[in-house]
Amino acid sequence: AKASGRNSVHFFESSMQVAVEARFDLEGELRHAVDREQLRLFLQPQVDAAGHIVGAEALLRWQHPSKGLISPAVFIPLAEETGLIVPVGQWVLNQACQILAGIAGRGQSLRISVNVSPRQFRQADFVASVREVLARTGVAPACLVLEITEGLVIEDLQHTIDKMHELKACGVRLSLDDFGTGYSSLTYLKRMPIDELKIDRSFVRDAPVNDNDAALVEVMLSVSRHFHLEVVAEGVETLDQLNFLKAHGCRCFQGYLLGRPMPAETFLSLMDDGSDQ
Numbered sequence: 393a394k395a396s397g398r399n400s401v402h403f404f405e406s407s408m409q410v411a412v413e414a415r416f417d418l419e420g421e422l423r424h425a426v427d428r429e430q431l432r433l434f435l436q437p438q439v440d441a442a443g444h445i446v447g448a449e450a451l452l453r454w455q456h457p458s459k460g461l462i463s464p465a466v467f468i469p470l471a472e473e474t475g476l477i478v479p480v481g482q483w484v485l486n487q488a489c490q491i492l493a494g495i496a497g498r499g500q501s502l503r504i505s506v507n508v509s510p511r512q513f514r515q516a517d518f519v520a521s522v523r524e525v526l527a528r529t530g531v532a533p534a535c536l537v538l539e540i541t542e543g544l545v546i547e548d549l550q551h552t553i554d555k556m557h558e559l560k561a562c563g564v565r566l567s568l569d570d571f572g573t574g575y576s577s578l579t580y581l582k583r584m585p586i587d588e589l590k591i592d593r594s595f596v597r598d599a600p601v602n603d604n605d606a607a608l609v610e611v612m613l614s615v616s617r618h619f620h621l622e623v624v625a626e627g628v629e630t631l632d633q634l635n636f637l638k639a640h641g642c643r644c645f646q647g648y649l650l651g652r653p654m655p656a657e658t659f660l661s662l663m664d665d666g667s668d669q
Protein backbone atom coordinates (compact mmCIF):
# COMPACT_ATOMS: atom_id res chain seq x y z
CA ALA A 393 0.00 0.00 0.00
CA LYS A 394 1.18 3.45 -0.81
CA ALA A 395 0.25 6.56 1.05
CA SER A 396 -0.22 9.70 -0.91
CA GLY A 397 -0.29 13.34 -0.03
CA ARG A 398 -3.44 15.33 -0.37
CA ASN A 399 -2.64 16.83 -3.71
CA SER A 400 -0.35 14.27 -5.18
CA VAL A 401 -1.55 11.55 -7.42
CA HIS A 402 -0.01 8.15 -6.93
CA PHE A 403 -0.94 5.11 -8.86
CA PHE A 404 -1.05 2.10 -6.66
CA GLU A 405 1.45 -0.23 -8.22
CA SER A 406 0.38 -3.50 -9.69
CA SER A 407 3.44 -5.48 -8.79
CA MET A 408 4.57 -8.38 -6.72
CA GLN A 409 4.68 -5.97 -3.81
CA VAL A 410 0.94 -5.93 -3.73
CA ALA A 411 0.83 -8.56 -1.03
CA VAL A 412 -2.00 -10.96 -0.47
CA GLU A 413 -3.09 -9.09 2.63
CA ALA A 414 -3.20 -5.82 0.76
CA ARG A 415 -5.42 -7.56 -1.73
CA PHE A 416 -7.88 -8.59 0.95
CA ASP A 417 -7.93 -5.05 2.27
CA LEU A 418 -8.68 -3.72 -1.16
CA GLU A 419 -11.40 -6.25 -1.78
CA GLY A 420 -13.21 -5.26 1.39
CA GLU A 421 -12.79 -1.60 0.66
CA LEU A 422 -13.85 -1.93 -2.94
CA ARG A 423 -17.14 -3.32 -1.68
CA HIS A 424 -17.81 0.04 -0.10
CA ALA A 425 -16.26 2.25 -2.76
CA VAL A 426 -19.55 2.70 -4.62
CA ASP A 427 -21.60 3.52 -1.49
CA ARG A 428 -18.92 5.81 -0.16
CA GLU A 429 -18.76 7.67 -3.45
CA GLN A 430 -15.07 6.99 -3.98
CA LEU A 431 -15.30 6.11 -7.66
CA ARG A 432 -14.53 8.77 -10.26
CA LEU A 433 -15.16 8.67 -13.95
CA PHE A 434 -12.40 10.20 -16.03
CA LEU A 435 -12.85 11.03 -19.69
CA GLN A 436 -10.19 10.80 -22.37
CA PRO A 437 -10.87 12.67 -25.62
CA GLN A 438 -11.23 10.95 -28.97
CA VAL A 439 -10.29 13.33 -31.73
CA ASP A 440 -10.89 13.36 -35.50
CA ALA A 441 -8.32 14.12 -38.21
CA ALA A 442 -9.10 17.83 -37.99
CA GLY A 443 -8.44 17.84 -34.24
CA HIS A 444 -12.07 18.12 -33.13
CA ILE A 445 -13.26 16.18 -30.12
CA VAL A 446 -15.81 13.64 -31.33
CA GLY A 447 -16.06 11.45 -28.29
CA ALA A 448 -14.50 10.28 -25.07
CA GLU A 449 -13.65 7.02 -23.39
CA ALA A 450 -14.85 6.74 -19.81
CA LEU A 451 -12.04 5.44 -17.62
CA LEU A 452 -12.65 4.56 -14.01
CA ARG A 453 -10.55 5.74 -11.08
CA TRP A 454 -10.84 4.91 -7.41
CA GLN A 455 -10.21 7.84 -5.14
CA HIS A 456 -9.10 5.92 -2.10
CA PRO A 457 -9.16 7.91 1.16
CA SER A 458 -5.59 7.00 2.13
CA LYS A 459 -4.02 5.41 -0.93
CA GLY A 460 -4.86 8.16 -3.40
CA LEU A 461 -5.97 7.53 -6.93
CA ILE A 462 -5.93 3.81 -7.70
CA SER A 463 -5.62 2.64 -11.29
CA PRO A 464 -8.27 0.40 -12.81
CA ALA A 465 -5.45 -1.93 -13.87
CA VAL A 466 -5.28 -2.85 -10.15
CA PHE A 467 -8.90 -3.03 -9.10
CA ILE A 468 -10.79 -4.01 -12.26
CA PRO A 469 -9.31 -7.52 -12.29
CA LEU A 470 -10.17 -7.81 -8.59
CA ALA A 471 -13.68 -6.54 -9.23
CA GLU A 472 -14.03 -8.99 -12.10
CA GLU A 473 -12.96 -11.94 -9.93
CA THR A 474 -15.20 -11.08 -7.02
CA GLY A 475 -18.24 -10.08 -9.06
CA LEU A 476 -18.05 -6.52 -7.74
CA ILE A 477 -17.67 -5.48 -11.36
CA VAL A 478 -21.43 -5.78 -11.71
CA PRO A 479 -22.39 -2.92 -9.36
CA VAL A 480 -19.23 -1.00 -10.32
CA GLY A 481 -19.99 -1.38 -14.03
CA GLN A 482 -23.56 -0.31 -13.43
CA TRP A 483 -22.29 2.80 -11.67
CA VAL A 484 -20.05 3.59 -14.65
CA LEU A 485 -22.89 3.16 -17.12
CA ASN A 486 -25.14 5.36 -15.08
CA GLN A 487 -22.48 8.05 -14.63
CA ALA A 488 -21.64 8.08 -18.35
CA CYS A 489 -25.30 8.49 -19.25
CA GLN A 490 -25.71 11.31 -16.71
CA ILE A 491 -22.80 13.10 -18.38
CA LEU A 492 -24.28 12.48 -21.85
CA ALA A 493 -27.62 13.85 -20.69
CA GLY A 494 -25.86 16.98 -19.40
CA ILE A 495 -24.05 17.44 -22.71
CA ALA A 496 -27.28 17.03 -24.69
CA GLY A 497 -28.93 19.53 -22.35
CA ARG A 498 -26.38 22.11 -23.45
CA GLY A 499 -27.19 21.47 -27.09
CA GLN A 500 -23.94 19.65 -27.73
CA SER A 501 -23.42 16.17 -29.00
CA LEU A 502 -20.74 13.63 -28.30
CA ARG A 503 -20.22 9.92 -27.92
CA ILE A 504 -19.04 8.33 -24.72
CA SER A 505 -17.46 4.89 -24.78
CA VAL A 506 -17.87 2.71 -21.74
CA ASN A 507 -15.80 -0.40 -21.03
CA VAL A 508 -17.89 -3.45 -20.39
CA SER A 509 -16.16 -6.30 -18.60
CA PRO A 510 -16.83 -9.91 -19.65
CA ARG A 511 -18.56 -10.76 -16.39
CA GLN A 512 -20.79 -7.71 -16.62
CA PHE A 513 -21.65 -8.51 -20.23
CA ARG A 514 -22.58 -12.09 -19.30
CA GLN A 515 -25.10 -11.01 -16.65
CA ALA A 516 -28.55 -12.19 -17.67
CA ASP A 517 -29.99 -8.72 -17.10
CA PHE A 518 -27.20 -6.71 -18.73
CA VAL A 519 -29.26 -5.69 -21.77
CA ALA A 520 -32.19 -4.78 -19.54
CA SER A 521 -29.93 -2.61 -17.40
CA VAL A 522 -28.66 -0.76 -20.48
CA ARG A 523 -32.23 -0.20 -21.63
CA GLU A 524 -33.20 1.03 -18.17
CA VAL A 525 -30.39 3.59 -17.86
CA LEU A 526 -31.07 4.93 -21.37
CA ALA A 527 -34.76 5.32 -20.60
CA ARG A 528 -34.15 6.92 -17.22
CA THR A 529 -31.60 9.46 -18.47
CA GLY A 530 -33.25 10.09 -21.85
CA VAL A 531 -29.91 9.78 -23.61
CA ALA A 532 -29.88 9.17 -27.38
CA PRO A 533 -28.74 5.53 -27.55
CA ALA A 534 -26.41 6.23 -30.49
CA CYS A 535 -24.31 8.44 -28.18
CA LEU A 536 -23.47 5.46 -25.99
CA VAL A 537 -20.68 3.18 -27.18
CA LEU A 538 -20.07 -0.10 -25.38
CA GLU A 539 -16.50 -1.37 -25.60
CA ILE A 540 -16.29 -5.12 -25.50
CA THR A 541 -12.97 -6.93 -25.40
CA GLU A 542 -11.88 -9.39 -27.98
CA GLY A 543 -11.30 -12.03 -25.32
CA LEU A 544 -14.99 -12.23 -24.50
CA VAL A 545 -15.97 -12.90 -28.05
CA ILE A 546 -14.21 -16.20 -28.52
CA GLU A 547 -15.24 -17.73 -25.21
CA ASP A 548 -18.84 -18.11 -26.20
CA LEU A 549 -19.19 -16.81 -29.70
CA GLN A 550 -22.84 -17.50 -30.45
CA HIS A 551 -24.09 -16.30 -27.10
CA THR A 552 -21.98 -13.16 -27.38
CA ILE A 553 -23.25 -12.45 -30.88
CA ASP A 554 -26.88 -12.93 -29.82
CA LYS A 555 -26.42 -10.48 -26.99
CA MET A 556 -24.68 -8.01 -29.27
CA HIS A 557 -27.75 -8.09 -31.51
CA GLU A 558 -29.99 -7.37 -28.52
CA LEU A 559 -27.80 -4.40 -27.63
CA LYS A 560 -27.84 -3.15 -31.22
CA ALA A 561 -31.63 -3.33 -31.06
CA CYS A 562 -31.45 -0.81 -28.19
CA GLY A 563 -29.66 1.58 -30.56
CA VAL A 564 -26.28 1.67 -28.82
CA ARG A 565 -23.00 1.38 -30.68
CA LEU A 566 -20.60 -1.51 -30.17
CA SER A 567 -16.85 -1.28 -30.25
CA LEU A 568 -14.33 -4.12 -30.21
CA ASP A 569 -11.59 -3.16 -27.77
CA ASP A 570 -7.98 -4.37 -27.73
CA PHE A 571 -8.42 -5.54 -31.30
CA GLY A 572 -5.61 -7.76 -32.52
CA THR A 573 -4.29 -8.70 -29.09
CA GLY A 574 -6.31 -11.89 -28.64
CA TYR A 575 -6.70 -15.00 -30.69
CA SER A 576 -9.90 -14.19 -32.42
CA SER A 577 -10.03 -14.81 -36.10
CA LEU A 578 -10.69 -12.03 -38.54
CA THR A 579 -13.57 -14.09 -39.88
CA TYR A 580 -15.53 -13.45 -36.65
CA LEU A 581 -15.74 -9.83 -37.67
CA LYS A 582 -18.29 -10.51 -40.35
CA ARG A 583 -20.52 -12.29 -37.87
CA MET A 584 -20.48 -9.62 -35.19
CA PRO A 585 -22.77 -6.58 -35.34
CA ILE A 586 -20.06 -4.16 -34.31
CA ASP A 587 -19.64 -0.54 -35.39
CA GLU A 588 -16.06 0.14 -34.43
CA LEU A 589 -12.65 -1.38 -33.81
CA LYS A 590 -10.06 -0.05 -31.43
CA ILE A 591 -6.52 -0.65 -32.53
CA ASP A 592 -4.57 -1.55 -29.42
CA ARG A 593 -1.75 0.73 -28.44
CA SER A 594 0.74 -2.15 -28.57
CA PHE A 595 0.46 -1.95 -32.38
CA VAL A 596 0.33 1.83 -32.58
CA ARG A 597 3.48 2.27 -30.52
CA ASP A 598 6.05 1.04 -33.03
CA ALA A 599 4.05 1.25 -36.26
CA PRO A 600 6.08 4.22 -37.58
CA VAL A 601 9.39 2.38 -37.07
CA ASN A 602 8.64 -1.33 -37.19
CA ASP A 603 7.65 -2.99 -40.46
CA ASN A 604 5.69 -5.78 -38.81
CA ASP A 605 3.60 -3.47 -36.66
CA ALA A 606 3.11 -1.16 -39.62
CA ALA A 607 1.80 -4.06 -41.70
CA LEU A 608 -0.56 -5.17 -38.92
CA VAL A 609 -2.00 -1.68 -38.50
CA GLU A 610 -2.47 -1.41 -42.26
CA VAL A 611 -4.29 -4.74 -42.32
CA MET A 612 -6.58 -3.67 -39.48
CA LEU A 613 -7.39 -0.42 -41.24
CA SER A 614 -8.01 -2.14 -44.53
CA VAL A 615 -10.20 -4.84 -42.97
CA SER A 616 -12.21 -2.21 -41.15
CA ARG A 617 -12.80 -0.30 -44.39
CA HIS A 618 -13.96 -3.50 -46.01
CA PHE A 619 -16.46 -4.18 -43.21
CA HIS A 620 -17.47 -0.51 -42.96
CA LEU A 621 -16.27 -0.26 -39.39
CA GLU A 622 -15.05 2.89 -37.78
CA VAL A 623 -11.63 2.73 -36.20
CA VAL A 624 -10.18 4.39 -33.15
CA ALA A 625 -6.42 4.14 -32.76
CA GLU A 626 -5.50 4.16 -29.10
CA GLY A 627 -2.29 5.05 -27.30
CA VAL A 628 -1.28 7.76 -29.77
CA GLU A 629 1.60 9.51 -28.03
CA THR A 630 3.70 11.02 -30.81
CA LEU A 631 3.24 13.03 -33.98
CA ASP A 632 5.00 10.28 -35.92
CA GLN A 633 2.34 7.80 -34.81
CA LEU A 634 -0.46 10.25 -35.62
CA ASN A 635 0.95 10.97 -39.07
CA PHE A 636 1.47 7.30 -39.82
CA LEU A 637 -2.12 6.52 -38.87
CA LYS A 638 -3.51 9.44 -40.86
CA ALA A 639 -1.47 8.45 -43.90
CA HIS A 640 -3.05 5.01 -43.75
CA GLY A 641 -6.60 6.26 -43.53
CA CYS A 642 -7.29 6.25 -39.79
CA ARG A 643 -9.77 8.98 -38.84
CA CYS A 644 -10.10 8.85 -35.07
CA PHE A 645 -7.40 9.00 -32.45
CA GLN A 646 -7.05 8.62 -28.72
CA GLY A 647 -3.89 9.01 -26.69
CA TYR A 648 -1.75 11.24 -24.54
CA LEU A 649 -0.82 13.35 -27.60
CA LEU A 650 -4.48 14.33 -27.98
CA GLY A 651 -5.35 14.43 -24.30
CA ARG A 652 -4.94 12.44 -21.12
CA PRO A 653 -7.84 10.96 -19.17
CA MET A 654 -9.18 13.80 -17.03
CA PRO A 655 -11.98 14.45 -14.55
CA ALA A 656 -15.32 14.81 -16.34
CA GLU A 657 -15.66 18.47 -15.25
CA THR A 658 -12.27 19.30 -16.80
CA PHE A 659 -13.27 17.56 -20.01
CA LEU A 660 -16.55 19.43 -20.21
CA SER A 661 -14.89 22.81 -19.77
CA LEU A 662 -12.41 21.84 -22.49
CA MET A 663 -15.36 21.16 -24.78
CA ASP A 664 -16.73 24.61 -24.07
CA ASP A 665 -13.38 26.30 -24.72
CA GLY A 666 -12.89 24.40 -27.95
CA SER A 667 -16.40 24.73 -29.30
CA ASP A 668 -16.53 26.10 -32.84
CA GLN A 669 -20.09 27.23 -32.99
Ligand code: C2E
Pocket residue numbers: 436450451452463464465468481484507508509569570593626627628629646647648649653
Ligand atom coordinates in the same frame (compact mmCIF):
# COMPACT_ATOMS: atom_id res chain seq x y z
P1 C2E B 1 -8.34 0.16 -22.01
O1 C2E B 1 -9.80 -0.02 -22.19
O2 C2E B 1 -7.46 -0.41 -23.06
O3 C2E B 1 -8.13 1.73 -21.84
C1 C2E B 1 -7.05 2.44 -22.38
C2 C2E B 1 -5.95 2.62 -21.34
O4 C2E B 1 -4.83 3.22 -21.98
C3 C2E B 1 -6.33 3.55 -20.21
O5 C2E B 1 -5.67 3.10 -19.05
C4 C2E B 1 -5.74 4.87 -20.66
O6 C2E B 1 -5.50 5.77 -19.61
C5 C2E B 1 -4.47 4.40 -21.30
N1 C2E B 1 -3.98 5.34 -22.30
C6 C2E B 1 -4.66 6.21 -23.05
N2 C2E B 1 -3.86 6.88 -23.89
C7 C2E B 1 -2.61 6.42 -23.66
C8 C2E B 1 -1.32 6.72 -24.23
O7 C2E B 1 -1.18 7.56 -25.13
N3 C2E B 1 -0.25 6.03 -23.74
C9 C2E B 1 -0.39 5.10 -22.76
N4 C2E B 1 0.72 4.48 -22.33
N5 C2E B 1 -1.59 4.79 -22.21
C10 C2E B 1 -2.67 5.43 -22.66
P2 C2E B 1 -6.41 3.08 -17.64
O8 C2E B 1 -7.29 4.27 -17.53
O9 C2E B 1 -5.37 2.85 -16.60
O10 C2E B 1 -7.33 1.80 -17.75
C11 C2E B 1 -6.75 0.53 -17.84
C12 C2E B 1 -7.77 -0.50 -18.20
O11 C2E B 1 -8.73 -0.66 -17.15
C13 C2E B 1 -8.60 -0.15 -19.43
O12 C2E B 1 -7.85 -0.46 -20.59
C14 C2E B 1 -9.81 -1.03 -19.22
O13 C2E B 1 -9.54 -2.34 -19.66
C15 C2E B 1 -9.95 -1.04 -17.72
N6 C2E B 1 -11.01 -0.09 -17.33
C16 C2E B 1 -10.94 1.25 -17.12
N7 C2E B 1 -12.15 1.75 -16.77
C17 C2E B 1 -13.02 0.70 -16.78
C18 C2E B 1 -14.42 0.56 -16.52
O14 C2E B 1 -15.16 1.52 -16.24
N8 C2E B 1 -14.95 -0.71 -16.63
C19 C2E B 1 -14.18 -1.78 -16.97
N9 C2E B 1 -14.77 -2.99 -17.05
N10 C2E B 1 -12.88 -1.68 -17.23
C20 C2E B 1 -12.29 -0.45 -17.14
Ligand code: CA
Pocket residue numbers: 449507539569
Ligand atom coordinates in the same frame (compact mmCIF):
# COMPACT_ATOMS: atom_id res chain seq x y z
CA1 CA C 1 -11.33 0.49 -23.62
Ligand code: CA
Pocket residue numbers: 569570590592626
Ligand atom coordinates in the same frame (compact mmCIF):
# COMPACT_ATOMS: atom_id res chain seq x y z
CA1 CA D 1 -8.23 -0.57 -25.33
Ligand code: CA
Pocket residue numbers: 570592593
Ligand atom coordinates in the same frame (compact mmCIF):
# COMPACT_ATOMS: atom_id res chain seq x y z
CA1 CA E 1 -5.69 -2.02 -23.87
